[in-house]
Amino acid sequence: MAESFVFDVADSLLGKLASYAYEEASRAYGVYEDLQEFKDTLSIVRGLLLDAEEKKNQQHAVRDWLRQIQSICSDAEDVLDGFELQDKRKQVVEASGSTSMKVRHFFSSSNPLAFRFKMAQQIKDIxxxxxKVASNGTKFGLTTINVSPGLVVQRREMTYPDVDASSIIGRESDREEIIKLLMQPHPQGDGVGDKSMCVIPIVGIGGLGKTTLAKLVFNDKRVDFHLKMWVCVSNAFDIKQIIINIINSISASAPTLTFSHQENINNLDMVQLVSRLRSKLSGQKFLLVLDDMWMDDRAKWIELKDLIKVGAPGSKVMVTTRSNSIASLMGTIPSYVLHGLSMDNSLALFVKSAFKEGEEEKFPNLVEIAKEIVKKCLGVPLAVKTLGSSLYSKFDLTKWEFVRDSEIWNLEQKQDDILPALKLSYDQMPSYLRHCFAYFSLYPKGYSFGVNSMLKIWIALGLVESRNGSENLENIAREYIDEFHSRSFLLDYTDQGQLFSFKLHDLVHDLALYVAKYECVLVQSHTRNIPNQVRHVSIVEKDSLDHALILKSKQVRTILFPIRGMGLDSASLLETWVSRYKFLRILDLSDSSIDIIPDSIAKLEHLRTLDLSNNSKIKRLPNSICRLQNLQVLLLSGCMELKTLPKGLGNLVSLRKLSITTKQYVLSQNEFASFNYLQTLDFYCCENLKILFDGAHQLTFLETLIVQSCGSLESLPLYCFPKLQTLYLRDCKMLDMSLNNENPIQKLKMKHLYLTEFPRLLTLPRWIVGAADTLETLLIDDIPNLKMLPECLTTMTHLKMLGIRLCTQLLTLPIDIHSLTALEELLIYGCHELGIKCQPQIGEYWSMIAHIKHISIDNHFEGFHYLQDKVYNMMRLEWKRNMLLEGRQEMNCLMQMEKKNVNMKL
Known part of the structure; x- marks a missing residue:
């Protein structure tokens, strides 16, 4: 198997070295020649990496060579990071206008002469x-493998249509459903004879049995077509080769036709091939199976479809793919999403793979262990067969327990086992996705990922780059999440625009562990022998903190505490980390119970993310934090004892996200005026804060503003945020909701608005009119005295989601709500009278809202816990909002709700 993680690290580094910014910086500091020589050598090494990966299992020395290359590339990234930091320091010094600061800078190690000398020496060493390491590569007999940038592909073996149906377990109902689709007229046809060709996509994760199901259907005698053709498209989508394969498949499967033998057509030109193809398909009712489709180029698909649309009415195409987007692109009917086997079928398949027929009856103790083993397979047949076959005719109890207790990636894998099958999906991804994928391994199995779980890691590690220099990095990273979902890697994926959550398939998690096993480590109490070259550490059990001290590598870039409620409680351990791991990019100390952050934290000059949220003991922060010019994310939300923000906060010129809990009464506008890149600003439980700023400077990049539980806040200057897209306001008792109630009403660019817990509010604020042309999400929550929705609601032509909860006095919807043609989701909870009027079929409003795709109405709350379950599981928006705060306050919200006396008229 081609393991391409090292390749992707090298590829990413080469991309940075080739950029205009790095070229200019290297010339400015006199290290251009050294960097060019490094880049030239790395380009040569890149060509050897794939061959080295293929040979690493045969030669231990090759594995060591690969690790050395990866270590050098990562160290080079650390060195190059210095260019960006130096530029930011220069910005801060010049912006300050302070002579003393300029003098200090000149006599520091950051002055241009000292920096130039230091950089030249570091680059020379790298x-x-x-x-030296590259020259060793020739000793292993490695050869150069040329591959296009960003693509490393290990192809699956070509498939064939033959199958022994008696050996297949648990796919009977799936077969029947697909056959129904094949036999019925095209749903988009005219009811007499379909004029267009029906394309049926079967989609699912690798190893789920899509090809096997297609084979079962293809060979079923009830599937009656004049021609049946099977073409595996797992290699590159070459239309000429596909045409050749279709013609050959026709010749092989239709001996009764006039084609007496399989023709030698490989030498025909494209015009001749197209003519031959159309003559063979013309007027024939055919079934074409395109197995293992990876191509997502719509133009190429349309070109092929137009060539084969000469068959008789009723012709069908069946496509198997791992990608939802490809299924959507090709399918003319909704995709058939293949699910896992039931536990009973999984166990039956496992027993069939592990025992000779009837042999399992002699080993009931092993069958009991088998039941536990198949649970980890989540119904994926190939995983079941992989683990079952690995135990075939082995009756040693310890071997079965080893398989039960091991991660799949720790087990020996043959070419046709589950890990290689999933690895194929990984190899097919573009380089930027492969590089990001490894970091899923930093979270435990079953982890529920929120908005920022992965985005903050990818961005902090420099894995997300703006394509034009101005794009929002979070938006780009969000596109990566969508791509992973499209490739069937994610489970329980819920999407509400900016807010989303998902889980990772357990087998996909195993693959992430495999890809990043020397780079990323999930530290638990039983973790031992942490690799020397580890750079990313995630601590998931308190008992494991002692083991985190034994990390030998000083190149650690990430320290995470991903489990809610678990953080660091040792100030001395923090000091050790700060002094030892100077290349940290991410330091997650959320939910910790330390009261002092050392001044030495300023030495972490590469730090991008510092998460101190939900620390109940911190009263002050060292001003030295403000010397972290690379810092992009600073999270102080939930630090309930924090008296003031550190002085010099405005020096954090790279800051993109800032969350605040403070006892301050007012914030200095001068500090915030320097935040030219701030995109997300969050205020939580700032009880003394009356006004946000003492000036009128605009935050021109701010896109998300969150203000909750700020009981003294009186006003909110929306005019300071001209590019605001998301506004979340919750439980601010003194807030004047008229905000900027001037005439004419200010035009807003807002897309998502969340208003919750405003018991005194009688009507929604007039300024909402200013967002009527752009608003996509509107959540109105716990506003019990609200009696009417705003008139402008029905002019919101972009509104996709409307949520109303605990607005007990709201009795009506606008009569022209049917004009909201973009509305896709309507949620109404705890609004008894309104809920009755919106009941399906019988409610008086039903005819006005029946066009909406997803409608959820719930009035029958029987006590608090039922309400809590409904709110948590169905009305997800409020809780998903909390993911904007790293998901840390979700439990706090639930605890606060439990303390309330919920009285509702039902």
Missing amino acids: RERLD
Whole structure:
């Protein structure tokens, strides 16, 4: 198997070295020649990496060579990071206008002369290390494998249509459903004879049995077509080769036709091939199976479809793919999403793979262990067969327990086992996705990922780059999440625009562990032998903190505490980390119970994310934090004892996200005026804060503003945020909701608005009119005295989601709500009278809202816990909002709700 993680690290580094910014910086600091020599050598090494990965299992020395290359590339990234930091320091010094600061800068190690000398020496050392290691590569007989940038592909073996139906377990109902689709007229046809060709996509994760199901259907005698053709498209989508394969498939499957033998057509040109194809398909009712489709180029698909649309009415195409987007692109009917086997079928398949027929009856103790083993397979047949076959005719109890207790990636894998099958999906991804994928391994199995779980890691590690220099990095990273979902890697995926959540398939998690096993470590109490070269550490059990001290590598970039409620409680351990791991990009100390952050934290000059949220003991922060010019994310939300923000906050010129809990009464506008890139600003439980700023400077990049539980806040200057897209307001008792109630009403660019817990509010604020042309999400929650929705609601032509909860006095909807043609989701909870009027079929409003795709109405709350379950499981928006705060306050919200006396007229 081609393991491409090292390749992707090298590829990413080469991309940075080739950029205009790095070229200019290297010339400015006199290290251009050294960097060019390093880049030239790395380009040569890149060509050897894939061959080295293929040979690493045969030669231990090759594995060591790969690790050395990866280490050098990562160290080079650390060195190059210095260019960006130096530029930011220069910005801060010049912007300050302070003579004393300029003098300090001149006599520091950051002055241009000292920096130039230091960089030249570091780059020279890196280049010499790479030259030495690269020369060793020739000793292993490695050859150069040329591959296009961003693509490393290991192809699956070509498939064929033959199958022994008696050996297949648990796919009977799936077969029947697909046959129904094949036999019925095209749903988009005219009811007499379909004029267009029906394309049926079967989609699911690798190893789920899509090809096997297609084979079962293809060979079923009830599937009656004049021609049946099977073409595996797992190699590159070459239309000429596909046409050749279709013609050959026709010749092989239709001996009764006039084609007496399989023709030698490989030498025909494209015009001749197209003519031959159309003559063979013309007027024939055919079934074409395109197995293992990876191509997502719509133009190529349309080109092929137009060539084969010469068959008789009723012709069908069946496509198997792992990608939802490809299924959507090709399918003319909704995709048939293949699910896992039931536990009973999984166990039957496992027993069939592990025992000779009837042999399992002699080993009931092993069958009991088998039941536990198949649970980890989540119904994926190939995983079941992989683990079952690995135990075939082995009756040693310890071997069965080893398989039960091991991660799949720790087990020996043959070419046709589950890990290689999933690895194929990984290899097919573009380089930027492969590089990001490894970091899923930093979270435990079953983890529920929120908005920022992965985005903050990818961005902090420099894995997300703006394509034009101005794009929002979070938006780009969000596109990555969508791509992973499209490739069937994610489970329980819920999407509410900016807010989303998902889980990772357990087998996909195993693959992430495999890909990043020397780079990322999930530290638990039983974790031992942490690799020396580890750079990313995630601590998931308190008992494991002692083991985190034994990390030998000083190149650690990430320290995470991903489990809610578990953080660091040792100030001395923090000091050790700060002094030892100077290349940290991410330091997650959320939910910790330390009262002092050391001044030495300023030495973490590469730090991008510092998460101190939900620390109940911190009263002050060292001003030295403000010397972290690379810092992009600073999270102080939930630090209930924090008296003031550190002085010099405005020096954090890279800051993109800031969350605040403070006892301050007012914030200095001068500090915030320097935040030219701030995109997300969050205020939580700032009880003394009356006004946000003492000035009128605009935050021109701010897109998300969150203000909750700020009981003294009186006003909110929306005019300071001209590009605001998301506004979340909750439980601010003194807030004047008229905000900027001037005439004419200010035009807003807002897309998502959440208003919750405003018991005194009688009507929604007039300024909402200013967002009527752009609003996509509107959540109105716990506003019990609200009696009417705003008139402008029905002019919101972009509104996709409307949520109303606990607005007990709201009795009506606008009579022209049917004009909201973009509305896709309507949720109404705890609004008894309104809920009755919206009941399906019988409610008086039903005819006005029946066009909406997803409608959820619930009035029958029987006590608090039922309400809590409904709110948590169905009305997800409020809780998903909390993911904007790293998901840390979700439990706090639930605890606060439990303390309330919920009285509702039902």
